[in-house]
Amino acid sequence: MSTVTDLHFPNFANEVGPMLLAAGDSHRLPDSRSLDRLEKELNLATCHVRSLKNAEHGINALAPEILGQIFASLDSLRALGNQADLHHASSQKSRALLTIMHVCRQWRSVALTTPNLWNHIHVRQAPHPLVSLSFTSSGHLPLTIYYTEDWTRTTETTDESEAVRVIAEHINRVVDLIMYIPWPANSPKARNWTILDREAPMLKAIQIIWVASSRRPESGSIVLPRLFADWHPQLERVTLCNYTPSPESQFRDLRSLVLHHQSLIQHTHPGFCHFLPVIAESPRLEELIVDCEGSVSDLRSPPDGRFLDNPVSLPHLRILALGLCSRWRAETTGDAATFLSCLRMPDRTSRYLFTMDDCEWELSLSDLMDRGRLQPSMPRFIRKLQMVSSKDLDWWRAFALEDDPLTITTKLDVDIRATMITSGVLSGVEDLVLVLLPPYPCLLELQSVFESLPSLRHIAVSGPIRGSVLLSNVTNALGLCRSRHPSVVSADDGSLSNFLLESLSFLYYDPSRLPQTEDDDIQVDGTMVALLAEERARRGVPLRQVVIERCRDEHLGWIQEHVTSVASIKRWEGYPGDYHEKLILKKMLARVQPQQLRSMY
Numbered sequence: 001m002s003t004v005t006d007l008h009f010p011n012f013a014n015e016v017g018p019m020l021l022a023a024g025d026s027h028r029l030p031d032s033r034s035l036d037r038l039e040k041e042l043n044l045a046t047c048h049v050r051s052l053k054n055a056e057h058g059i060n061a062l063a064p065e066i067l068g069q070i071f072a073s074l075d076s077l078r079a080l081g082n083q084a085d086l087h088h089a090s091s092q093k094s095r096a097l098l099t100i101m102h103v104c105r106q107w108r109s110v111a112l113t114t115p116n117l118w119n120h121i122h123v124r125q126a127p128h129p130l131v132s133l134s135f136t137s138s139g140h141l142p143l144t145i146y147y148t149e150d151w152t153r154t155t156e157t158t159d160e161s162e163a164v165r166v167i168a169e170h171i172n173r174v175v176d177l178i179m180y181i182p183w184p185a186n187s188p189k190a191r192n193w194t195i196l197d198r199e200a201p202m203l204k205a206i207q208i209i210w211v212a213s214s215r216r217p218e219s220g221s222i223v224l225p226r227l228f229a230d231w232h233p234q235l236e237r238v239t240l241c242n243y244t245p246s247p248e249s250q251f252r253d254l255r256s257l258v259l260h261h262q263s264l265i266q267h268t269h270p271g272f273c274h275f276l277p278v279i280a281e282s283p284r285l286e287e288l289i290v291d292c293e294g295s296v297s298d299l300r301s302p303p304d305g306r307f308l309d310n311p312v313s314l315p316h317l318r319i320l321a322l323g324l325c326s327r328w329r330a331e332t333t334g335d336a337a338t339f340l341s342c343l344r345m346p347d348r349t350s351r352y353l354f355t356m357d358d359c360e361w362e363l364s365l366s367d368l369m370d371r372g373r374l375q376p377s378m379p380r381f382i383r384k385l386q387m388v389s390s391k392d393l394d395w396w397r398a399f400a401l402e403d404d405p406l407t408i409t410t411k412l413d414v415d416i417r418a419t420m421i422t423s424g425v426l427s428g429v430e431d432l433v434l435v436l437l438p439p440y441p442c443l444l445e446l447q448s449v450f451e452s453l454p455s456l457r458h459i460a461v462s463g464p465i466r467g468s469v470l471l472s473n474v475t476n477a478l479g480l481c482r483s484r485h486p487s488v489v490s491a492d493d494g495s496l497s498n499f500l501l502e503s504l505s506f507l508y509y510d511p512s513r514l515p516q517t518e519d520d521d522i523q524v525d526g527t528m529v530a531l532l533a534e535e536r537a538r539r540g541v542p543l544r545q546v547v548i549e550r551c552r553d554e555h556l557g558w559i560q561e562h563v564t565s566v567a568s569i570k571r572w573e574g575y576p577g578d579y580h581e582k583l584i585l586k587k588m589l590a591r592v593q594p595q596q597l598r599s600m601y
Contacts, residue, residue: 068114125149210242272339291323340371446477526555
């Protein structure tokens with residue numbers, strides 16, 4: 001022990017003993033310096049005794065490298081999935097770090113010498129004690145930096161400039177930079193951009209997002225000035241919200257370009273063609289997302305003739321998403337058709353187009369599916385069709401053509417739906433998913449849909465099937481009414497349709513009345529499904545599988561007489577498997593309105 005503490009216990013005892021004996025004699029009391037020295041030595045010895053006791057715990061037998069990785073798993077900023085949770089995750093990380101460093105000297109030493117515990121940093125406008133420690137303890141590792149500031153302040157502050165300056169000092173190590181800032185053009189805050197005008201040789205991804213009391217800048221999207229001395233050779237991903245790149249873009253050779261809430265002065269719609277010069281600088285794009293907002297105006301950029309004659313080739317593009325957002329005036333999708341004509345992308349590129357309910361469609365089915373294709377003469381093969389109620393998505397109109405599935409909302413333009421049914425493009429569809437909420441499609445419309453799907457094998461219908469209307473419409477459209485009442489349709493059509501149909505699922509889905517527990521008393525009447533199964537078995541085209549959620553037991557028994565496999569499932573609010581109906585369109589809408597871009601404060 002003496003080699004560790006420089007404390008020799010026999011000498012310590014010999015020195016303290018006489019002092020204790022002399023405690024009652026005021027003439028023989030030791031001086032305060034001697035007592036302070038002895039107290040310091042004793043405290044040091046006590047610390048080492050505690051260290052020896054701590055060493056007996058199993059976790060302290062781990063190698064420092066392993067213990068450091070355990071600590072790193074507590075970094076909630078590293079695991080941040082939804083950036084709307086940034087402040088919560090940052091607070092969690094701060095608490096975890098402070099707790100770790102106050103457990104014992106060994107843990108504090110391990111934490112401070114584990115760089116990847118410190119390289120995800122949340123820089124706030126006001127100084128935070130952990131920020132400078134994070135930059136120091138992260139060593140030479142690449143950095144992910146989140147920057148937020150108090151958007152309620154309208155003028156620049158010293159703290160704000162200092163926080164940006166701290167980021168700029170370490171910009172040479174930054175790989176990901178996410179900034180939530182309200183820096184209006186021609187305001188004192190805009191001077192902060194010049195602080196960031198330094199080379200960023202390691203920067204791979206940047207997100208610049210407007211966050212303020214107003215949802216958007218008063219002057220429309222803010223054109224970004226020059227950043228990072230125009231030197232960011234590894235930059236691949238750019239996401240801007242209410243900020244926009246200049247036509248003479250500093251962003252080149254990107255793999256992902258995401259532009260949200262793009263508008264011009266007085267919140268007019270700039271038009272998708274406005275961004276063609278920026279897109280042309282990145283022929284390796286794999287993801288392109290643009291959503292514009294505002295009413296149509298003469299300020300929209302006309303398409304550059306060079307792009308009509310020589311379209312921008314994007315041979316690696318996997319995702320194209322276009323959004324039109326406006327609740328003030330009727331919008332138009334005509335610009336989207338021109339924009340698509342100025343691009344050339346692979347046939348397998350996933351296409352997403354969203355508009356508000358009050359937007360006017362000027363796109364045809366051919367525009368949606370074929371414009372911009374590298375090989376437009378080759379037919380598109382669609383194996384899965386999903387039709388989802390617009391009501392389930394706040395009345396958005398949506399069209400999504402992914403690698404295989406085609407997804408549309410029920411409020412998609414009637415001419416497009418009619419062309420889709422009569423063109424034969426759906427002739428190869430084998431799987432059909434219907435998510436239907438009132439008002440339901442009429443019997444004749446459903447009948448025309450089923451008749452346009454001669455290869456159909458599987459149907460899954462979700463909706464408030466507790467009532468009889470939806471089940472009745474679907475089963476009758478599949479031919480039940482025609483087989484029992486041939487006079488309902490033409491005389492030459494008295495047989496069942498969809499002879500290849502093998503399985504049929506009816507799932508209970510009512511967003512306003514989801515079951516709360518597994519034992520909820522909701523029961524579904526399966527009579528119409530039983531009649532259809534019976535009729536198909538009698539005609540020699542039996543169903544192989546039927547699933548009805550929360551179906552009555554007596555009806556299940558009836559269906560089992562004619563179907564090989566019959567099942568009834570139960571789902572409820574909080575059900576581990578969740579409701580897939582919620583996700584079909586919401587995942588796609590998230591491409592043009594991601595959750596993390598909504599207000600975080």
